[in-house]
Amino acid sequence: MTDPASPAPLPARNRGRERMESVLLEAERMMIEEGYSGLTMRRLAERCGIALGNLQYYFPSKSALVAALADHICARHRQASETWPAQDAAPEAAFEALIRYVLDDIRKPEGSILYWEFWALAAHDDHAKTAMAELYQTELDLLSEAIARLTPALPETQIRHRAEIIVGMLEGSGLMIGPGRPHAETPGPLMEEIIAAALAVATRPA
Amino acid sequence: MTDPASPAPLPARNRGRERMESVLLEAERMMIEEGYSGLTMRRLAERCGIALGNLQYYFPSKSALVAALADHICARHRQASETWPAQDAAPEAAFEALIRYVLDDIRKPEGSILYWEFWALAAHDDHAKTAMAELYQTELDLLSEAIARLTPALPETQIRHRAEIIVGMLEGSGLMIGPGRPHAETPGPLMEEIIAAALAVATRPA
Structure with missing residues (x-):
């Protein structure tokens, strides 16, 4: 089904990594705009357009997120x-x-x-x-x-x-x-x- | 009823001011120990040994407290x-x-x-x-x-x-x-x- 000349789709691990990096970038923006106390898992998930459960799959807690x-x-x-x-x-x-x-x-x-x-x-x-x-x-x-x-x-x-x-x-x-x-x-x-x-x-x- | 030789009791305004200052000192300790995000009105009231409603009489919100x-x-x-x-x-x-x-x-x-x-x-x-x-x-x-x-x-x-x-x-x-x-x-x-x-x-x- 895949055209051998087109670039191979990213392996799942890389897609996960890209998703994590875009979440971290958004968390960084929130820290800059509203400070550490304004950064909440719920609002970050909203801003990233993902479910809270999905965000928690990558970062189980705010403390894990901030460490990352x-x-x-x-x-x-x-x-x-x-x-x-x-x-x-x-x-x-x-x-x-x-x-x-x-x-x-x-x-x-x-x-x-x-x-x-x-x-x-x-x-x-x-x-x-x-x-x-x-x-x-x-x-x-x-x-x-x-x-x-x-x-x-x-x-x-x-x-x-x-x-x-x-x-x-x-x-x-x-x-x-x-x-x-x-x-x-x-x-x-x-x-x-x-x-x-x-x-x-x-x-x-x- | 008051002994005229003993110091007059502090007027209510001064007692209120002393109370406010001791609350601010405790809020400062909380900021130092736990940061801005660790400072909550409820826990500050507990640490000061006063009712939350009493604290809110002096500082209606966290933002008013931090401004003070x-x-x-x-x-x-x-x-x-x-x-x-x-x-x-x-x-x-x-x-x-x-x-x-x-x-x-x-x-x-x-x-x-x-x-x-x-x-x-x-x-x-x-x-x-x-x-x-x-x-x-x-x-x-x-x-x-x-x-x-x-x-x-x-x-x-x-x-x-x-x-x-x-x-x-x-x-x-x-x-x-x-x-x-x-x-x-x-x-x-x-x-x-x-x-x-x-x-x-x-x-x-x-």
């Missing part, structure tokens, strides 16, 4: 970090490109509002805490590498501390340049100052 | 900011004392976990957003003043930008030194680096 969402965000972040631009550039240009890359992400709802939800959640939920730790680990590793290229003589502990301070600086800048925040509309001038400030932190005398 | 809590936190923050130490010290010592004061606050659950809840909430709730804006305004004003004393020649816009960057840096540092975070137990070494980094950002050449 945390893993999904981590995987996306890890994947994106493998392709961030300018890894081959000169040390200062590479550092600046990395900072710009993170700041651009923080200006998006899925790079700030969603993370604020998970920060809050991580204080009460061990799975969210582990996922957030993994997520910042990726950012810390990339930044440590970029700082080490700028200041090869600096001891490793200090490189790590500076990376941690800059991660905090970037994540906290969401309060200024994130969606709906004071500099959301014209973030340019502050962003340039943030980049210069990050460079000052990375390269200040030991 | 946001205002309460703002008022406490404003009051604390009026008495932060070393306002009369030399510029660098005053700046450092301010940074230490904020970092010490961020190490407490009510200075980090509670704020993460409100950051998340501010993306979906206008009252929380206004309260958080007022809260950071106080911190921004204090920091701008401290930076202006360090760098009197710097244009006001740049002083403001640096204050915003340092507020972001401090708030984001909660991810490292806040309760349950990687540096929570021995924050000292990273805190000294944060203070030096903040000073580098405040005083870097224009």
Whole structure:
């Protein structure tokens, strides 16, 4: 019955995976729009146009759903970090490109509002805490590498501390340049100052 | 019937106010322990040992309760900011004392976990957003003043930008030194680096 020249239909496992991913994307949208407390299994099933029982087949509980969402965000972040631009550039240009890359992400709802939800959640939920730790680990590793290229003589502990301070600086800048925040509309001038400030932190005398 | 020498009983208005404040304190504890989604009117009434109807007399809805809590936190923050130490010290010592004061606050659950809840909430709730804006305004004003004393020649816009960057840096540092975070137990070494980094950002050449 199947035309051998046409692509084979997806195996059931892949169709299930696609369905799960589209559910997670919708759950992410709900978290961004209404927060963790606005995300309910019943309303998510409605928004996905599937039966609640069907949703529960994939995710037996809200807690299982949010754990899967945390893993999904981590995987996306890890994947994106493998392709961030300018890894081959000169040390200062590479550092600046990395900072710009993170700041651009923080200006998006899925790079700030969603993370604020998970920060809050991580204080009460061990799975969210582990996922957030993994997520910042990726950012810390990339930044440590970029700082080490700028200041090869600096001891490793200090490189790590500076990376941690800059991660905090970037994540906290969401309060200024994130969606709906004071500099959301014209973030340019502050962003340039943030980049210069990050460079000052990375390269200040030991 | 009343002994004229004993203190007069509190007028009903003050007793009501005391009751409201103890309810808000318990609501704050619930937000810290279980997050916004764990805070329900029914369970709060139970924890306060009052009838749900009695709680609803003071706060008709969860949204009214959280709005009052946001205002309460703002008022406490404003009051604390009026008495932060070393306002009369030399510029660098005053700046450092301010940074230490904020970092010490961020190490407490009510200075980090509670704020993460409100950051998340501010993306979906206008009252929380206004309260958080007022809260950071106080911190921004204090920091701008401290930076202006360090760098009197710097244009006001740049002083403001640096204050915003340092507020972001401090708030984001909660991810490292806040309760349950990687540096929570021995924050000292990273805190000294944060203070030096903040000073580098405040005083870097224009």
